[in-house]
Amino acid sequence: MSDYWEDRQGGIEGKDIRTAYERDYARVVHSASFRRLQAKTQVLGLGDSDFYRTRLTHSMEVSQIGEAIAKKLQRQTDQSDPILDHLPNPTLIRTICLAHDLGHPPFGHGGEIALNKCMTNHGGFEGNGQTLRIMAKLEPYHPDHGMNLTRRTLLGVLKYPASYETVNDASVYPKEVTGSVFKAYEYKPPKCYLDTEGDTIAWIKSGELASEWDMFASTKTSDRHKKTKFKALDTSIMELADDIAYGVHDLEDALSLKLFTQRQFASDMPEDKLARYLEQTKCTYDEFVTQLFSEDTHERKAAIGHLVGYFVNAIELHPDANGIGHPVLSANAVLPSDVAAELKVLKDFVYFDVIKATPVQQLEFKGQKIVTELFDTFMTDPERLLMPREFAKAKNLPMERVVCDYIAGMTDEYATKRYQQLFEPRVGSVFDRL
Numbered sequence: 564m565s566d567y568w569e570d571r572q573g574g575i576e577g578k579d580i581r582t583a584y585e586r587d588y589a590r591v592v593h594s595a596s597f598r599r600l601q602a603k604t605q606v607l608g609l610g611d612s613d614f615y616r617t618r619l620t621h622s623m624e625v626s627q628i629g630e631a632i633a634k635k636l637q638r639q640t641d642q643s644d645p646i647l648d649h650l651p652n653p654t655l656i657r658t659i660c661l662a663h664d665l666g667h668p669p670f671g672h673g674g675e676i677a678l679n680k681c682m683t684n685h686g687g688f689e690g691n692g693q694t695l696r697i698m699a700k701l702e703p704y705h706p707d708h709g710m711n712l713t714r715r716t717l718l719g720v721l722k723y724p725a726s727y728e729t730v731n732d733a734s735v736y737p738k739e740v741t742g743s744v745f746k747a748y749e750y751k752p753p754k755c756y757l758d759t760e761g762d763t764i765a766w767i768k769s770g771e772l773a774s775e776w777d778m779f780a781s782t783k784t785s786d787r788h789k790k791t792k793f794k795a796l797d798t799s800i801m802e803l804a805d806d807i808a809y810g811v812h813d814l815e816d817a818l819s820l821k822l823f824t825q826r827q828f829a830s831d832m833p834e835d836k837l838a839r840y841l842e843q844t845k846c847t848y849d850e851f852v853t854q855l856f857s858e859d860t861h862e863r864k865a866a867i868g869h870l871v872g873y874f875v876n877a878i879e880l881h882p883d884a885n886g887i888g889h890p891v892l893s894a895n896a897v898l899p900s901d902v903a904a905e906l907k908v909l910k911d912f913v914y915f916d917v918i919k920a921t922p923v924q925q926l927e928f929k930g931q932k933i934v935t936e937l938f939d940t941f942m943t944d945p946e947r948l949l950m951p952r953e954f955a956k957a958k959n960l961p962m963e964r965v966v967c968d969y970i971a972g973m974t975d976e977y978a979t980k981r982y983q984q985l986f987e988p989r990v991g992s993v994f995d996r997l
Contacts, residue, residue, distance in 0.1 A: 670927060694720055
């Protein structure tokens with residue numbers, strides 16, 4: 564079984580004293596895409612403070628939480644239970660969690676929506692799908708297969724096992740797709756992998772997974788695009804870690820920057836919505852809120868740490884959560900419904916009271932406009948405006964996908980400088996090196 568999961572699409576490249584997953588971990592950490600996350604927006608725009616989280620620090624926290632979840636599941640599983648053989652080891656889950664956001668473009672979801680708008684008639688764009696594309700195609704560790712990672716690592720980052728074409732409903736987009744000023748929700752992409760990665764998916768599902776893949780990749784109808792039904796075991800751990808980091812640590816950033824008041828928090832987060840947490844931790848609601856808003860950083864850190872530990876300790880392993888034969892496709896890490904409801908309350912607060920706040924949305928809109936105008940400009944005269952190494956990629960790819968990959972890989976700062984170089988009269992010189 565280990566040979567199957569540790570197989571690489573481009574083959575094994577020589578002997579190494581490290582395990583297969585240790586090699587995967589090293590390739591992610593040393594990749595350019597991973598380094599760029601330090602200059603990509605998580606929730607708040609870069610440059611306003613040196614405290615809050617970027618995509619890089621967020622990914623590191625997701626990795627730490629993911630490893631804690633995996634170890635917790637291993638400890639609580641009976642040693643005679645066959646499912647124990649299928650749980651991910653710490654290095655594997657760290658790698659999957661560190662890599663989960665590699666494909667997110669500059670300016671957060673504003674950039675993602677902008678690229679999907681630009682690519683509406685050319686195969687679309689979605690951040691999670693771009694993550695797989697980076698790992699399997701774009702990072703130059705192998706001439707054809709990107710980082711050439713193991714099958715299990717690639718399966719773990721596959722949050723949505725259906726193609727763009729399968730889940731995308733083109734009828735939800737406006738008829739006119741011109742201009743750089745538009746409503747973001749109209750171009751929100753479906754959750755999927757990109758059609759360009761069909762060969763990688765065919766390889767991932769070959770062998771042991773082939774007979775059950777169609778069920779695993781099945782979809783359901785939704786209010787806009789279709790949605791996938793299932794996630795693999797490792798993916799479920801990574802997603803819970805991501806949700807906890809989003810609901811708790813991003814809340815910490817907003818608290819530190821005083822983006823909402825204690826009264827606002829108490830109004831949107833009443834005591835009854837955190838009843839189980841307060842009961843389990845033997846903490847009163849007033850004590851909890853006072854700790855969160857304390858001017859003493861160590862008190863706030865203690866409250867944040869207790870929240871993370873509470874959610875991690877509540878996670879359970881459901882061996883047949885998806886009802887699929889293969890344990891890696893069927894088993895999932897799951898939060899009990901009452902605890903999941905508490906995490907959703909925190910996530911909703913971050914979403915509606917922080918992310919949807921007008922100042923944050925204005926920054927996201929600005930990024931959305933920058934990305935759209937960069938794409939349209941490069942497509943107008945790509946040979947003239949693209950770097951030669953980028954233009955050369957059009958020998959094997961449609962130019963739209965070349966430009967999309969180029970912009971998606973930019974940091975917030977690089978995209979801003981490219982925009983200024985192209986559009987601001989007094990900015991830009993032949994001596995500039997971006």
